[in-house]
């Protein structure tokens with residue numbers, strides 16, 4: 001396979017035009033594939049009756065969803081709707097999820113992050129942010145459902161998230177786009193003075209399953225790209241990369257790549273927390289906003305080669321590694337050196353009121369693997385070795401952060417953004433499997449027209465790196481995390497909730513209650529019928545008047561794993577799922593008179609086709 005070298009003169013052009021020379025790769029024919037050694041095939045083959053060792057949670061990008069795969073089989077198991085409507089599960093149609101989604105119907109989900117305990121994934125929750133509509137979400141991993149979504153005020157595009165601290169104290173959401181505080185109108189001529197990049201510290205209350213913005217920091221009007229929380233000795237700290245410190249307001253492609261250096265923002269969240277406790281903040285639209293130019297301490301800048309992208313903390317928490325994007329360099333920085341520089345006030349001046357640490361004082365080594373271009377993100381194995389994606393030269397480079405020595409490299413097809421190793425960003429990576437999350441899949445799968453899926457290539461890292469499996473994935477895996485399968489403890493059925501006023505578990509308790517033009521249906525779904533009012537002549541019929549405000553509460557009383565029911569009303573654009581034991585509510589105005597069949601959308605028994613009824617809407621006159 002020919003190695004791709006950028007033909008465009010500058011690296012900037014190379015990155016932008018990194019649509020790569022595809023000439024030499026085409027999908028292997030079946031015969032060629034058969035020549036794969038049997039052991040490779042065996043490694044990824046999970047026979048029927050056995051299960052995968054890992055769950056992979058992949059970001060679904062602008063699909064607004066999260067995709068769940070098994071590893072090593074690379075078979076997709078589930079899609080979790082988070083920021084977008086999903087008629088398969090009724091997400092965005094039933095009351096709870098409609099409320100969560102508010103006025104939005106889509107999202108751009110980046111960077112899923114597991115909740116952590118002592119720096120290890122604990123398998124309880126998954127968090128993610130929405131770059132498209134500036135939200136954050138929490139997904140419960142007992143049920144694989146979205147439990148909370150918040151709009152994050154004062155921010156635009158929290159791309160640089162979510163990365164949680166060692167014990168899920170916070171996740172930090174710095175933003176990609178600078179905007180004036182409170183989203184006010186301000187001329188772009190006043191960009192440098194009126195615009196801000198805001199970092200939000202978000203907490204999650206597990207008992208209430210609620211997210212909350214604890215405080216915010218008004219950072220300079222730069223773009224914040226990626227972040228990572230410290231570990232062990234650096235656990236109180238977090239780091240994030242910036243670009244466009246030029247404060248360009250147009251043609252960023254060129255104007256944001258002028259300066260030779262941008263910065264890593266280094267902050268101590270314990271210090272910031274203390275400032276908030278001491279009242280050292282201002283109220284901005286109801287948020288506690290820290291202004292670093294007024295409240296000194298806790299935030300520092302570390303110069304780094306221009307327009308960095310990823311920044312990753314090593315498993316031992318001693319170093320952070322910035323990846324160049326436009327500079328072909330991984331820069332290893334030392335937390336210890338940074339702490340010393342902070343302590344000794346070893347500053348090289350200030351930028352926007354924030355002290356700048358001296359590059360030489362904090363930098364430990366610059367690593368430039370030969371011909372490797374476009375380093376973006378780094379993951380780790382159990383020996384502390386680093387695996388960095390090379391977007392432009394389309395490969396993964398394995399190297400030793402302690403020596404900078406290149407140890408191995410493997411080409412991938414093509415243009416990897418992130419990569420993910422098994423538990424690869426925890427304090428104890430497993431040292432098993434690495435998956436390259438490739439932006440371009442050209443030639444890898446059967447063609448589906450001009451646009452292709454993205455590709456995830458499974459790499460065996462137990463010896464010399466080798467790609468041994470590849471799986472298409474829908475747009476767009478910005479990042480993924482891989483967790484040991486036995487850490488996830490799902491429930492089989494929703495437990496009875498006698499306190500839930502909407503729930504009905506006995507046929508005799510079903511009823512239709514009218515209050516003025518408000519109609520509440522307390523019904524049951526079971527194999528293979530709906531019962532809305534057991535005492536009625538036709539228990540599976542709901543009759544209302546045109547204009548009535550209708551709430552249909554349905555409880556699935558099949559306490560039997562996987563016996564899920566759907567509930568749709570023909571031509572009313574409504575569908576929701578009621579999982580085993582679950583109570584779900586659908587709310588709408590019956591604004592169309594007529595006769596509308598209702599039916600179960602999930603094939604649940606041999607008599608599923610019989611699981612129907614009628615929704616009758618009497619015309620006004």
Ligand code: RUQ
Pocket residue numbers: 110111159226309310376377416417418478479
């Ligand atoms: S970014 S390809 Cu949305 Cu994580 Cu680096």
Ligand code: CUA
Pocket residue numbers: 526527528564565566600601602603604605608609611
């Ligand atoms: Cu219930 Cu089909």
